[in-house]
Amino acid sequence: MIVNCTSCGREINLDHKVFDDYSGPVKCFCCGIMMEVEVTDGFLHSINPLTITECAPANRFREA
Ligand SMILES: [Zn+2]
Numbered sequence: 001m002i003v004n005c006t007s008c009g010r011e012i013n014l015d016h017k018v019f020d021d022y023s024g025p026v027k028c029f030c031c032g033i034m035m036e037v038e039v040t041d042g043f044l045h046s047i048n049p050l051t052i053t054e055c056a057p058a059n060r061f062r063e064a
Contacts, residue, residue, distance in 0.1 A: 007033040
């Protein structure tokens with residue numbers, strides 16, 4: 001499955017078994033934006049940009 005980035009419009013390849021039934025974040029490798037996608041049975045239900053881009057989850061553990 002191919003989805004379009006909500007920010008830069010580039011195609012993001014989600015052609016993997018994992019994404020046939022997936023709900024969670026996806027990152028655009030072109031502009032680096034994070035998006036929340038919801039896929040059921042290989043059908044894309046929703047795609048929304050995530051606004052939290054500055055703080056990666058990994059950084060949070062390093063600070064704690
Ligand atoms: Zn993008």
